[in-house]
Each structure stands twice: as C-alpha cells, then as structure tokens.
Amino acid sequence: MKKIHLLLLKSFIRPFVVTLFIVMFVLLMLFLFKYIDDLIGKGFAWYTILELMLYNSATNVAMALPLSVLLSTIMTYGALGENYELVAIKAAGISLRRAMYPMIVIISILSTAAFFFSDYMLPVANLKYYSLLYDARKQKSADLLPEGVFSNSFTDYSIRVKRKDPDGQRLYDIMIYKKTADGSNTTVTIAREGTMFRTMGDKYLVLKLKDGVNYEEAPGENSSYNSRQRLTRFRFKETEQKFDLSSFKLTRTDENEFKSASQMMNLKQLRFFIDSVQQQVNGSIVTNYKLVTPYIKYFSIPAKSVVVKKFLPADKLGVLKSQKLENQMMTLSSASAEVRSIKDVIKNRADRYKSDSMTIRRYASEVQKKYTLSAACIALFLIGAPLGAIIRKGGLGLPVVISVIFFLIYYIISTIGEKSVKAGNVSTFFGMWVAIIILTPIGLFLSYKAATDSSIFDIELYKRFFNKLIKRKSN
Template identity: 25%
Template structure:
C-alpha cells in the first residue's frame, strides 16, 4: 500500500469511527436509562443487562456502519478539500480516479463487515435478544401492575392496589373484582398481597393475606342473597399470558440468517406458499451492506467539492443522503409487500439511483466540471422566464438600488466578538440538533415499519408518531447538542489561533466563554417551557399513535371511557356506562372502604343514577353496610338521593401520568398521595427531575468550556469524540442515580440532582484552574 493510500485511509477512518460512535450512542441512549433501572430497581442481574446490551448492538451496528462509511468519506475528503490538499494532488498529476483505490478499499472493508452482521450475526442476536427479553419480562411481569391504577390486563380480573412499597415485593391494600362467572362476580379485599410467577410451569398466582370475599348473584331477584368469606391467606391462579411477550418457536423472517431464508424459500415453493416476504428479507440482507460501496461512489465526488463547509457540511450532507436512501428503500419495501413491484427492484432501487448519481458526479468532478453548473447551463437554454432567471443568477449580476445608511447603535453586550462566537456556536448547535433529529426520525421509522406492515397500518401513522414524539427526544438530545457545539466551536477557534488572538487583546477565557454560557442558560429556560407546555400533550398523542401502529388497545386518558375509577377519599366506582351529556350512570356500584383495615364499610348498587341540582339521584337501589367484616345493615330503596363529593365533572376530567403533568400539577399530585399515606418515592424523584434535567444544558456548557480550551489545536473531530464520551458517562450516571432514588438508597433530591452537582463541580473546578 502506497503512502497516498495510507494517508487517505487515515483521513477517512477517524471520522468514520467517530460517526459510528455518535450514531450508535444516539440509538442506544434511551436504552441506557431503561437498563440502569432494570439493574438497580427491578432486580435484574448484571449478566442479564450485559447480555441485553450485547445482543442489542449487532442489529444496531448493521444499521449504523454504512452510515458511518459515508460520514467518514464526506468529512475526511472534505477536510482535504478545505485545506487545498486535493488541489495540490491534482497539480501533482494525481487523477481523481487514483483516489478511488483507497476509497474502494475502505468501502470494501465496510461492506464485508456489514455483510457479516446483516447476513448472520444480526439475525442471530435479534432472536437471542427476544428470548432474553422474554425471560426478563416474565420475571418482572409484576412491575406492569401499578399502584392506584385499575389493571385489566389479566383476563377476568380487575386489580387495584392502594400502594406498592419501594421494594416492590408486596402489595398494600388489594381490591380485586373477579368475573370468571359474569352472573356471579366476586369482590375481594385484602390487606396484603403479592404476585408470584412460576417461570418453569409458566403459571402466575395472586397471593392474598387477611382478606374478605364478597359475592352475590346478579341473576337473583333478591339482593339479600349475599355471601361473605373471611380468609387469612389465599392463592388464586390467574391467566397472566397477556403480561408476557409471546415467543414462538419458529423465527420470524427478519430473525433468520441467509441460509435459513433460502431454506424457507425451498420449503415453501413446492407447496406454492407465498415467498414474497422472504425474498424481500433476502434482498435487504444484501442491499443494505452494499450501500457501503454505493456511498463510496457518491462520497468521493461530494467530499472533494465540499470546500466551504468542511467537516460540518459533510456531516449534514451525509444525514440528507441517508434520509433519502432509507425513505426510498422503505417505500419500496411497502410496495413490494403489496405486490406492486418486484422485491429486487423495491429493495435495490435506492442503491441503483445513488450509484448512478455517484458515477455522474465522479465523471464531472474528474473532468473538473461543476455538475450543478452543467445543469444550470442546460436549464438556461430552455426559453421562458425561468431561463432568464437562471441566466441572471449565472452572470452574478447585481441590479442597482438605493443604499440607506442607518446610524450605528453602540451595544456593549453582546458586542461584535460575542456575536461572532454566538454565530459559530449557534451554527454548530443547529446543525448538530437537526442532524440528531433526522437520525432519530430514520431510526424510529425503521423501528416501527415492520409493525405497520404486519398490522396493515398506513405509513403516515409512523410519520405522525415521529412528529409527536420528536419533542421528547429533542428534549433529551438538547444537552448533547450543547456539549458538542461548545466543544467544537471553541475547539475550532483554538485551532485557528483565534482564542490566542483574543487573549492577546486582553480578554480572559471567562469573558470569551460568557456568550456561550448565557446561550446555554437560555436553552435551559426553553427546556423548562417545553417540559411543561409541549411534552405532556405531545407524549399522550405519541403513545396513542404507537399503540395504534402496534395494534395495542389505545390507552384512554379520560375517566369517561373507563368502567372502574377511584373516587375522592376512600371510594371506588364501577359502572357500565356514563352519559356525559345527560350526566347519567347505568348500573352504578359504589364501594366505600376503611383505609386502615382495607375492608368494605358500605356498598351501594343502583340501576341508574343521574345528577339533580347538587346531588345524585339513584333509582332501584340497595345498600349494604359492614362492620368488622359482618353485614350491619341492608336496605332496598326504590329511589334515593345521596351527597357525594364527586360531581359530574369529576368523571370527565383528564387523568395524567407523572410524565404528562406540569411541575405544579405533579407537585400537587404528590402532596395528595402523601396525605393519603401512599408511597411517593418514585414520584418525588420525578418531581425533582423536572427541575434538574432542564439545567443539564447549562451544566454541559460549563463542563465543555474548559475541555475545549484544553484540546488546543486538535480540532473538531477530537471535540466531538470527547463530547460523546462525556455524554455517555453523564447518561449512565443519570440512570444509576435515578434508580437509586427509586429504591430509596438516596433521597429524591440527591437522586435527581447528584449528576448535575457532580458534573457542575468538575466543570467549575476545571474552568477556574484553566490557564487564562
């Protein structure tokens, strides 16, 4: 290998590796928090967490490796072009075609690695990941039963838990409605309970202690036929299959390697069974790795003509090309599934079009002709107004005009130097932020495309989901973008000796970094606003759309749509239907219970109930009162009025989860739960995080400033690498401390604020000790 080849490879390998790390980290960023909580709070073993991450990575890397190849070429060759090294090579008689040799070698290596992942390793790891997730989910299925929420996921059971301690081992205050026999339902109340799973036999039990069972026959005309049974302990086997993911012995098409796919095709063809989906997977496993070669043909000419933007423009350009590639291949896959086009053409169309475009660009670049200039000249030959516009643009002519001179207003801050630094920081921040947004859109689209196709859902639902979930992901990505922008902006200023010039003019590093610190503080303020006024509604919309795409029951957030709900104080309502316009219930039952003993004190049943004035009017009523586990009174009343604090508006009010509440809403919710004696540990951690997390952008800027000045003249790539490393450390720390707060190892304040405090102290110490 000659010196030139080694030099080109050295230039493209570093940004390729960096792009690979950035893309992979972006895709696993959300999983880091989930895995840390799984390890600390839910009791999963370290081995399970490590295996989940290990099996998760091959499928991700098969996706990110071709993208990284394109980024490496565009950034590496863009740097050579920016520093006029490509001009020097051409002046020395080196043809552009000569540069193809190291580029083809580089892309060929990427193609081989990606092929190994796509054809064999990724399908195997995806199947193993599904198996281990099933096993972990089986053992952690009880986590799906939340306190103060009516859980109806177990067939024929409605389960309501008053409280679940932080240890999660037992339930306090259990209310169960069992309807295996609809004509004879049972109401069970117990002081304690727990959910037990026998994984080997795949059985689940609800164990209850110190409880009473209430039962009566709805078919009976006499409501006096009422039975009560006390028990000290009880174990009921339940059908909990809906809590666990269903794993079939037979692999799905996307979890088969290439040999298994061809074997399945050979088995189906003699039986005349459809093989279209199998051929689509076959072509995908070859086409996606081959994109490394296609990106090489396209990246070489685009990289060397990228002179003004350098590395930053190369990164943005790569995102645009990747977005086009995956949109085209996804659209083709959908058409192939519907039988509109052949699988080969559907999957390979993106490679073919980009390869043709790359060859055209390559030929024009080798001849030192501008392809865009060629298009302008051809288009300008067309008669009409458009031609005149293009000719004026090509001539760079400027029409005369009136020049107005406005007196300059002197502003002490931000001065011209502050605005220069802010422009540099703002450009890199906007570029990074938009790139991460496009990357997230691509990742999410491919994450849900299989569900949409399997469930025959239109693709626009995925786009709507991305639209509504994007604010949440950008909320998480904003600190990373601030970190990268700060490190790269000051890194580039240091590399070009502009920081040295500023210091020579008497400016300290503190004064130089002030506009970026203030900009980060402004972004933190914007994060507070987004968290309170944008995310709650957007998250609810996104959750509903995701459930629709995956064919899950759409979660309702209005109590109007529920037949079970908790009232004010110690009361539970059950009804068949509630007419909000007429303010009328059908088949209403009201359960009043003692919160200390968790036993019924009164039960009211009415055929109809309507709101009259400021009272509820009940028709065809019977009431039963209890004392010390025995019936103390029973009445049958044709019609009665009752004063309840729950007005009609209460049954129509919106129910929100903590992450869908504003700060003050969650604060009031925590106070209400605490007054009722419930465990509020998790909610207090989430409340504290609503104040701590928006400030992460400011913390990242404080941390990045001294790092950027310490990098010296190493440049942007080094800064991006450092920023990704810091982001990974911070994200892991955030997840661990949050989980420690959930299990009460740390107070809620420290669980939420410790990562900020630790990284802020480190950043401030480095900032005050850096030479200035």
C-alpha cells in the first residue's frame, strides 16, 4: 500500500510544480503586457523591475494555485488511467477512493498552507506590490528629449529637438525656451547641433550646444509696464546648459498610506476594522433618530390617554377644508419646509451610511477570501481527480482544455458573487462561497462516477443512445 501512495505522490508533485510555474509565468506576462508602457523608458534599475515582478508573482498565487491543483490532478490521474495503472490498482482490490487518500492528505496540507499564505504573506506582498507599482506609474519618462515635440520635462524649460542620432546622444536643430516667474517665454536659445550626457550619479543632464544664438527680451531702463522693450542677442560657437534630474529619480511613497486598503490586512486587522466601522454605523443610526425626532414630534400622540376618551379617525382633507385659503397656503408651505429640512438632514447622513455599509461588505468579503482559497483547492481537486480517471488522458492536451473550462466557470461565478456582495445584493457568505457551493456537488458526483467506472465521457455511448432514440421516433 505504501508503494502505491509513493507512486501517486510522485505522479502528482512533478506536474503540480510544472503547471504552477507555467501558470505563474503566464500571469506574469499578462502583468507585463498590461503595464509595459508604465515601466519601459523610465530609467528604472533592473532590480526595481525584478522586485515588482516578484511581488506580482506573490499576488498571483491566489489565482494560480487552484488552477494548478485542478490541472495537475487531471494530468496525474489521466496518465495513470492512460497507462492502465489505475486498472492494476483496482485489480489489486484497492478502490479509487482509497487510492485517493494520500492525495487528499497532500491537498489538505496545501490548502492549510494556502490559508496561512493568504493571511500572513499575501497582505505584505500586496502592500509592497501596489505601493511600488503606484510609484513606478507616476514616475516621469526617462526619454527626456523626444524628437519633433516640445518637452516640458524640466521645470521652467520647454525644449524641442528636431532630430537625434540612433544612439540618442547627438542632437540636431535644438530650441530651448526658458520661462520667467510670470510664465512668459522671453529667453530663447537656438543651436544647430549638440550632445547630451549625464553627470556622475545622474544628478544633472548637460547639453553641449554648438553653432547657436541666444535671444533675450527685457524691459527698458525706464520702463515698468512693457517687458519687451530691449532685445539682447549673442551668438556662440559652443556653450553648455545644465538641467537638474532630481525629479526623475524614483521616490517611494510611505507604505503606511496604503495600509488601510482591505488587500493589505490580515484576518485580525480586517475584523477589528469591520467592528470599528460597524460601531460607527450603529452610532450614526442613533444620531439620525435624535436628529429626525424633533421634526416628527408634532404628529406623535400617546397610545392611551386618560383625558381623551374617544378618538376620531383622521380626515386627510378635512383639516385643510375647514381653514381659510391663506391659512391653507401657510399650512402647506410650512409642511413642505419641514419635509425639505428632514430631507436635507437625512441626505448626507444616508450617503455616509451607504458608504460605510459598502466598506463593511468589501472588508467582509476580503475576510471570506482567506478561506475560499483553501476551499477552492479542495473543490477543484474533487473535480480534477475523477475527471482524470474518467477521461484517461495525460499530458498537456485534453487536460488543459477541461481544466481551463472548469476554472473559468469557478472564476466567473466567484467574480459575480463578489460583485454582488459589494453591491449589497446578496449576503457576504453566500456571495463569496457560491462558486464552492456549486462546484463541490459536481466534484462529488464525478467522484462517484469514477468510483463506479462510469463511461460518462464515452462518445460511443451517446451515439448509441441517440441512434436508439431516432429509431424509436421513426418506428
């Protein structure tokens, strides 16, 4: 029996590791395709890009792990069925359920590890990833002087380069506008060609200009209203201009500014935050009642009164008809004013209540995510193992197609459930667990069919069934 367990474990571990790396690589490529324009051409050091990719890989575990479990289990049991090893196991008197015990133990350990990962390591990875991605996206482009357009990368300067050499160092037809304190362009430098280089430590960008002229407009000696009465022009064979590059270095935002997001919290922090917001909501309900009560106290009457012996039913229009026209207008005007006052008092507080309730639902859904990751691994294993035993195909062909289909079903249902929870349409527990609730019975049904050697995917069986059905109709 132990040899069979070792056979199953060896057959599972290798496909699991390979598929996990493949899925992680695919998700990493999707990340690079999405943010390639925000990362390329900004002069980042290689280790900054590598750090961002590492954090992104950690955040992708929540999606890659269930898919890897599903795909590897289909491949494992499919290869065993294709090589008739499952037939040999059953011939030895060992049922499929008993042969799945070591795999169930491994998947249980993997699910437990996934829970601790999502609770302790994933919040830290999300914090590092989103803070670094935010700083990288807001970083200025390292292409300081593009061809044919005016660049405002440097403060108080507007620079245009008509043409550059392929190496990007030699420039041609350069025009530099220098802005004054009031925003006007009264100093212009034009050069036929030039070269650019950076100083040590990338502190400054130096432009060496050749064969140019400088124009500067200034007010006259006795002029206080016209700033363009005197023009100074001088030609040069060679000159230098230096520009500060301190604003182009990657500056890191304080990570504490991102810690209030739900993805950056563990279970303890999420529950504490939910309790705090819930107390605010409960306190606002009491405050709202106290604010609205003075407006409706005129219509409050005691349930029982010793003085009043008989109550007459309220006449909706009788009160107004008994009054004069001007009194009716005053009554309606004061009533509408009371209604507007109540609406003004309630509106802002109602919006705040909706916002707090949405925040509670969002953080509560994040709490359930910590558990659904582990449950998804078990549910998809219950689907993958019997599917592999039924289809009896290993490798990366049919198992990949089937696993992708089931994973898409899981992902679409879970996404719809999560959005419904955040919108307040369904309860938090049902919305976050609906995909598991739907897929688990399917997995149990497939396990039963695999244990009873059912030919559920036998095409010939369905052909015979439809042929018999057609013959019956024709007769």
